[in-house]
Amino acid sequence: MSAFDLGADDPAAPPPPIRRIAVIGAGAWGTALACVAAHARRGVTLWSRREDHAAALRADGRNLKYLPDVPLPDSIRVTSDLAAALENADAVLLVVPSSAIRETARAMAEILPRTTPVILCAKGIEPGSGLLMSDVASEELKGNPMGALSGPNFAAEAALGHPTACTIASDDGVDKFEIAPERTVAARLAVAMGTESFRPYVSDDLPGVEVGGALKNVIAIACGIATGAGFGANTRAALITRGLDEMKRLAEPLGGRRETVTGLAGIGDLTLTCSSEKSRNMSFGLQLGAGIARDKVFDGKPVVVEGERNALSVTDLARKHDVHLPICEAVRGILHDGHDVSDAFAMLWGRPLEGEPRALVELELGHPAERRTAFHFKEMLS
């Protein structure tokens, strides 16, 4: 019996506490979440897929490769043995990049009890299947309760104790499960992870939270490209605001709510990522916009830029649902179809004029300067 089961038959019993947390993935975010959970006095095991990396973390007392400025609390146990990491865990934080979620969840499926909650902390949509990360994990871990943790959270800031807020969502509070709100995975994990500086908010809108995380990275690349190419604050503010509208439009057909997108995991993360060079997605866009060749971005080093592959998966999924996401389409055009930046901005700014909010104001207007936009941006960026 896992902690998730304790008292499950007695609706009056207090919610079972999450005492032991396994963090799967020892990159920047996994390491930071392990630090937060350790500060919250949880028993924490941090798993790295490579033994040499795990050994370095143990020897150095910090993650020099991914989070060099943050000392690891002594209480964190670091291992490269997946079974040992998952043993006795009351909850699992899955923090590998989105491209590795399926294979990691598959490896966990052979080991993890079906009752242990799994919380997705990666941001993305799977190419091909168009599945959200919690659905990818559910396909492999049949039956485990699922949640997601997302929000405006740069890893180092969260780990160093800067005032930080996030959203933790799970869908086990919805009617069919008949679980009281305080017993949900989201609520129990929020209580387990909350510290004096890390403040989780609880949500029952898992798709709404996951859509925000997946799209904000693509919009951040658009903001980076615009800034790198020489456009100013007007352009960035417009991309952020209209990007938020794209999140809302995709959340709905996936079962998410528009208001969730106006929370930490939507507009919160969008504004963070689109405003700071600490963001890998924003920096990637900045360098591309400034004319650096793609294979020379980040000096040619491999860096996790979730918005790059997600520009494809997000737009494929939106097309399937007949939802138009012009900014994400423009990023896809630049990254994957060889469009140049001025053409992409001409496409965005030359579309027929619209109402705001788009869904409520029906308009059928042309664009007074449609034919001149392409010429205008080409001139400006040449």
Ligand SMILES: NC(=O)C1=CN([C@@H]2O[C@H](COP(=O)(O)OP(=O)(O)OC[C@H]3O[C@@H](n4cnc5c(N)ncnc54)[C@H](O)[C@@H]3O)[C@@H](O)[C@H]2O)C=CC1
């Ligand atoms: N860094 C940050 O501030 C935040 C990151 N995230 C999200 O967390 C996820 C992970 O990002 P980071 O930790 O920042 O990346 P990172 O680049 O710092 O680390 C990635 C980690 O994943 C491991 N990894 C790569 N491929 C793997 C595979 N096939 N199997 C197992 N492990 C594998 C690497 O060895 C490394 O330990 C991403 O989806 C990112 O969007 C979310 C919030 C904040």
Ligand SMILES: O=C(CO)COP(=O)(O)O
């Ligand atoms: O998701 C993040 C902050 O919430 C991290 O953003 P980047 O992956 O762009 O660095």
